[in-house]
Amino acid sequence: MVETIQWTAGGVVMIDQTKLPLEAVYVTCKDYHEVAEAIRSMVIRGAPAIGVAAAMGVAIGVLRAPDENLDGSMEAICEELAGTRPTAVNLFWAIDRMKKLYAGLRGKSPAGIRAALVAEAQQVKLEDIAINRAMGRHGAPLIPDGKTVLTHCNAGALATAGYGTALGVIRAAVEAGKKIDVFADETRPFLQGARLTAWELQQDGIETTIITDNMAGHFLKSGRIGCVVVGADRIAANGDVANKVGTYSVAVLAKENGIPFYVAAPVSTLDLTLDSGDKIPIEQRSPKEVTEVFGVRVAPEGIAVQNPAFDVTPNRYVTAIITERGVAAAPYEESLRRLAGSV
Amino acid sequence: MVETIQWTAGGVVMIDQTKLPLEAVYVTCKDYHEVAEAIRSMVIRGAPAIGVAAAMGVAIGVLRAPDENLDGSMEAICEELAGTRPTAVNLFWAIDRMKKLYAGLRGKSPAGIRAALVAEAQQVKLEDIAINRAMGRHGAPLIPDGKTVLTHCNAGALATAGYGTALGVIRAAVEAGKKIDVFADETRPFLQGARLTAWELQQDGIETTIITDNMAGHFLKSGRIGCVVVGADRIAANGDVANKVGTYSVAVLAKENGIPFYVAAPVSTLDLTLDSGDKIPIEQRSPKEVTEVFGVRVAPEGIAVQNPAFDVTPNRYVTAIITERGVAAAPYEESLRRLAGSV
Secondary structure (H helix, E strand, C coil): CCEEEECCCCCCEEEEECCCCCCCCEEEECCHHHHHHHHCCCCCHHHHHHHHHHHHHHHHHHHHHHHHHHHHHHHHHHHHHHHCCCCCCHHHHHHHHHHHHHHCCCCCHHHHHHHHHHHHHHHHHHHHHHHHHHHHHHCCCCCCCCCCCECCCCHHHHHHCCCCCHHHHHHHHHHCCCCCCEEEEEECCCCCCCHHHHHHHEEEEEEEEEEEEHHHHHHEEEEEEEEECCCCEEEEEECCCEECCHHHHHHHHHHCCCCCCEEEEEEECCCCCCCCHHHHCCCCCCHHHEEEEECCCCCCCCECCCCEECCCCCCHHHCEEEEECCCCCCCCCHHHHHHHHHH | CCEEEEEEECCCEECCCCCCCCCCCEEEECCCCHHHHHHHCCCCCHHHHHHHHHHHHHHHHHHHHHHHHHHHHHHHHHHHHHCCCCHHHHHHHHHHHHHHHHEEHHHHHHHHHHCCCCHHHHHHHHHHHHHHHHHHHHHHCCCCCEEEEEEEECHHHHCCCCCCHHHHHHHHHHHHHCCCCEECCCCCCCEEEEEEHHHHHHCCCEEEEEECHHHHHHHHHCCEEEEEECCEEEEEECCCCCCCCCCCHHHHHHHCCCCCCCCCCHHHEEEEECCCCCCCCCCECCCCCHHHEECHHHHCCEEEECCEEEEHHHHHHCCCEEEEEEECCCCCCHHHHHHHCCC
């Protein structure tokens, strides 16, 4: 399996997700500005992967910072990285984790501080893979055998440090011997489904079919879909889920057709400071993502475009939330708080 | 306004809808095979426009057929045209209309027969524009003032002989002085919304915003959409509506959010021989429409694709069906039969 993100002596190496699957190109971010730009431009994307990238961004930033201004540098690094994308809470979670570690290192030598931050960033990555494996174990039993699983966007190895959240659950179900195949919404405008989910599942030999986003309803009505599994960018205390735009539509259509709708996300995706999803900030991205596909214009010049990158699925459409600590069901205020508090 | 399709001395001239809005290119179909290919390849598309093209295809076929084999030619022409696309019933309606006329001309001179068929094909076109204007008059009062109208695919001037069905209702509402703007689903894979609806509404100065298909739910939930208006390719006796894939999803999301969902279609779109939409044949199109955008590959090689061109919206999601003879509401078995029988 390809590595989504790696810490190397030369910098933070990422596979460029804007170019897949046409080209498998790696970019090396040599300082934290380049890491921030890679997150902004979606060279790396997916809430957990953004968390890992942010942790490595902090580490490389402090690694390159002058001894005499470590505190000031740390502040500027965290501020720039936090400003890259507003919706995925894992970004802020990872930055906070690095900040807390840094605060605890007060009085240590600059070399010691740097070494600790670099080790922590690599630890965030390793933990993420372990978390996804655990999510897979908890989620696999929920997947109906002998049916198709529908997924939206890419919540796979490429959206994480490896294995994936939603695709991790699918992988674990396949490993458990279930006979399933996958329908991947292509997920306009960035085409994470057609480009990334299709590519990584194809590499694993998991039978995958691409559909356009507007076909999901047709197939949910057809009877062949056994369940929906998606990832999440932020989950409020009441179980409202922010995820890639289009998730809300799929959730409504699943409910309308009596099909379970599962969200797979690590505990770091929970934002218990928000009592509902209405308060989750929704990123608006460039109109060009909609009007151009790989640089080819598909819409008239001068036309208006809306491009919210995420939407919010109210908790009533969510059958269960699969985390590394277990599966939460309604009422989510209780079940999520219990999972967040446990270890 | 641009002409979608025209009868000329040199052949049937159509604006090439596979190239819009990047290029406004006209193609001339010099025989009925070229008309059939234009329908198949979606140079012309949209149920009413396909009907006009089929009528003109029959006319040009008989015009070019040898005197001694007019009957055999007529049969071959109708068979080839009927085999181009299976879902839009207007195709079969137009061919039947030409067949009935032809049968009534038995005994006339070949020149007389040809002249009558050519005149009839042009009449089908003229009637279509008048029908759309009437639909606009009936539909405009239903459009809420001061809100956004959401539409899917292109049911506009380009999908008809002119003015449009769904977009005709929108144009009529604007002409009536209503302050509305339009959200156009881009409508993958062929991008009729981003390419065609956006282009023709922009030319009319009607404020239009493109969204990807998977954003429709988000905006239907947001409160800014006052109603949905779409066209139809075939409507069963019970009011089930076959239309561009994704229509079903929009209808479910509209109902879930308490927003009226209107279908605008001429009486020629009714197929009262089918008691429900389950019996409407759904065309499967080439995987390349999904995996390539204007020739640019967007998915991994060798991946499976589903590409149903249409879906069926059950009647319970349809608030009303707007025709040139008036507005039908549930129970549709009665209201549609009444409209079909009236004149």
